[in-house]
Amino acid sequence: MADSSPSPLFIAGPTAVGKSEVTLLLAEEFGGEIISVDSMQVYRGLDIGTAKPSPAERTRVPHHLLDVAELSEPFDAAKFCLLARKAVADIQSRGNFPIFCGGTGLYFKAYLEGIGEAPPADATLRAELEATPPEVLLRELAECDPQTYERIDRQNPRRVIRAIEVIRLTGKPFSAQRAAWNDPAHNTQRPDVVFVLTRAKPDLDARINARVDAMFAQGLVAETQSLFAQGLEQNPTAMQAIGYRQVVEHLRGERSLAETVDLVKVKTRQYAKRQLTWFRRHARAEWIEIAPDEAATDTKRRLLAAAERGLQSVSPADAIAPESWKFKPPEAE
Secondary structure (H helix, E strand, C coil): CCCCCCCCEEEECCCCCCHHHHHHHHHHHHCEEEEEECCCCCECCCCCCCCCCCHHHHHHCCEECCCCECCCCCCCHHHHHHHHHHHHHHHHHCCCEEEEEECCHHHHHHHHHCCCCCCCCCHHHHHHHHCCCHHHHHHHHHHHCHHHHHHCCCCCHHHHHHHHHHHHHHCCCHHHHHHHHHCHHHCCCCCCCEEEEECCHHHHHHHHHHHHHHHHHHCHHHHHHHHHHCCHHHCCCHHHCCCHHHHHHHHCCCCCHHHHHHHHHHHHHHHHHHHHHHHHHHCCEEEEECCCCCCHHHHHHHHHHHHHHCCCCECHHHCCCHHHCCCCCCCCC
8 A cells, every 4th residue: 555644845945044934834734744954953952043943833833853952962964864754754643744944954965865874973083083173184184085175164173073084984085975875775765856945145145134133132142151051162063053153252252242243144144155055066956036025925835836846946937937937046156
């Protein structure tokens, strides 16, 4: 007998693009439950700075993979995949509709294509690498695995350290470990499409700036002070969360509050650009561009129409003429 469980829907996009609001509307209309695809919302306490769904939003629609790790715990793509599969089975067992929503491209890719055969972290080696100057690590990576060196985010020490850790533990290039992601045998979860919401750069930048202002108004500094007392600084993964690191530096007296707010805006805009770059390179994506004045209900309607028709590209100008849609990812910035 064919499996009649509702298949998951995958909605991705950069920070502040509006994907959470659209996903909430979809979930409410179709009996959906949301699986967060966010590497920082998994941590308890990282609330304001990660734009974690509010208690009211979680009352409207059940959410999964929020607050599943303490600040003292490591969390990675393998753990995400394990918990996500359990969440999907749980949601489907009730006849409900799983909707993945978030902006962590690595987690989407790991769930949809597998995580390869890379070894688990080695605590002793990890400590050694974390104590090594970044320029030394990058030089080693360039020598041992030029392919990864060219593609990796060199400003992200966590990813650089992991790449070198895998190389040393296996004696093979990190790129070889990741090659298994492209093996069709690993793609048992892969859907027809991942919908990536996007906006014109000026619009997205304005939304990011407004969100950052709102986070500080909501108490990001006080939240960071509380988390710092709970050991935030001892978790290198959590400390990568944009906003918290910069506020910690402010609390140490390294810059004024106004300078910190501006820096968080810059860092968030840079992060959004990296997210878009990831989805251009790694996802089999259906790009849906949202107009500045477009209501979330209209975006929801266009996304549903695209889902019914398969791989097509949707832009605001084409919303009334589905037959004219053609697949075309946005141009690289």
